[in-house]
Amino acid sequence: EAGVVQSPRYKIIEKKQPVAFWCNPISGHNTLYWYRQNLGQGPELLIRYENEEAVDDSQLPKDRFSAERLKGVDSTLKIQPAELGDSAVYLCASSLSTPNNEQFFGPGTRLTVL
Amino acid sequence: AQSVAQPEDQVNVAEGNPLTVKCTYSVSGNPYLFWYVQYPNRGLQFLLKYITGDNLVKGSYGFEAEFNKSQTSFHLKKPSALVSDSALYFCAVRDRGGNNRLAFGKGNQVVVIP
Numbered sequence: 001e002a003g004v005v006q007s008p009r010y011k012i013i014e015k016k017q018p019v020a021f022w023c024n025p026i027s028g029h030n031t032l033y034w035y036r037q038n039l040g041q042g043p044e045l046l047i048r049y050e051n052e053e054a055v056d057d058s059q060l061p062k063d064r065f066s067a068e069r070l071k072g073v074d075s076t077l078k079i080q081p082a083e084l085g086d087s088a089v090y091l092c093a094s095s096l097s098t099p100n101n102e103q104f105f106g107p108g109t110r111l112t113v114l
Numbered sequence: 115a116q117s118v119a120q121p122e123d124q125v126n127v128a129e130g131n132p133l134t135v136k137c138t139y140s141v142s143g144n145p146y147l148f149w150y151v152q153y154p155n156r157g158l159q160f161l162l163k164y165i166t167g168d169n170l171v172k173g174s175y176g177f178e179a180e181f182n183k184s185q186t187s188f189h190l191k192k193p194s195a196l197v198s199d200s201a202l203y204f205c206a207v208r209d210r211g212g213n214n215r216l217a218f219g220k221g222n223q224v225v226v227i228p
Contacts, residue, residue, distance in 0.1 A: 004157070042118075042204050042218030043158070056215060091157060099214050100146050100165045105157035 002026065004106035006092050012112045018080035021109045025073070025094030032069060033103060034077050035091040043091055049075065050097060082113045116141040116209045118219035125224045133195040135222045137188045137205030146208040147188040148216070149179055151201050158204060164188060175199070195226045 005024040013019050025032050030051050035043035046065065048056040051072035060067065064083070069075040079086055089110050093103040117140045127133050139145055146165055150158040162173025169181040179190045188205060205219045 040220065042206070042220050044218070045215055048215075056213065093158075099208055099210070100163070102148060102160040102163055103158075103216065104160065105150075107155070107157045 004092055004094055004104055006090075006106035006109055008109055009107060010110050010112075012114065013082055014114050015084055016081040018078065019082055019111060020079075021077045021090050021092075021111075023075045023077070023092030023106060025075070025092070026104055028096075029094035029104070030072070030097045031095045032075050033093040033095075034067060034075070035093065037089040037091055037108070039088075046077070079111075082111075084113050087111055087113045116145070116207050116212060116215070116217045118205050118207050118217055120203075120205055120219035120222050122222055125222055126227060127195050127224070128227050129197055130194050133190075133192040133199065133224065133226070135190040135203050135205075135224060137190065137219060138186050139188060139205070139207040140186065141207055141209040141212065143209050143211035146210060147179075147181060148206040148208075149173065149177070149188075149190050150204045150206065150218075152204065152221070153201050161190070161203075195224075197226045197228050200224055200226045 007022050032049040034046040037043045047060045047067050049069045067077045089108040091108045092106045095101045095103045119138045148163045149161040152158045162171050164171050164181045172178045202221045204221045206216050208216050
């Protein structure tokens with residue numbers, strides 16, 4: 001079974017530039033998550049999708065962050081413009097819909113903003 | 115809101131000795147509890163979960179965890195540590211009746227000394 005795929009793995013940009021991350025979840029997983037993991041911390045949820053609907057985006061900084069999940073499969077997370085404090089690892093995860101199911105994580109995108 | 119405390123930054127253990135990684139949680143209702151492991155430059159991998167039933171849960175790679183409701187704890191254990199168990203371990207909790215959000219602890223670095 002293929003796992004969660006993310007690209008790119010690494011991204012270095014200058015502040016004020018835009019950046020986008022892509023995620024392809026495990027086939028059949030209706031729920032998709034984007035997390036941000038700062039150095040020395042656990043992941044923090046940015047947004048959760050059930051199929052194509054964003055059902056929990058309360059922790060997404062909507063002034064600069066946006067996300068979409070067209071057709072309820074792949075997803076893209078965008079930052080525009082990036083700030084120095086956005087440097088982190090961005091993790092995508094997917095799961096079956098019921099809340100007691102474990103989440104499967106991709107390898108993440110390590111973003112460095114200079 | 116739900117939260118997790120992992121009080122130790124690093125756990126050092128000699129190869130072959132028992133390994134314990136501590137976790138306490140806080141939820142308003144009943145919890146779903148999870149342990150994940152993260153190897154360098156890789157995403158989080160699911161180890162085990164507590165949903166209901168037997169308080170002792172067995173998971174991957176010989177790990178187990180014990181749910182203790184009175185102490186609100188879910189410590190991870192392995193009877194005999196391997197050098198390959200050296201990694202970052204995260205405890206996570208989800209409130210069954212809450213916002214369906216998974217809250218992670220800050221993680222514990224486990225170092226198994228040959």
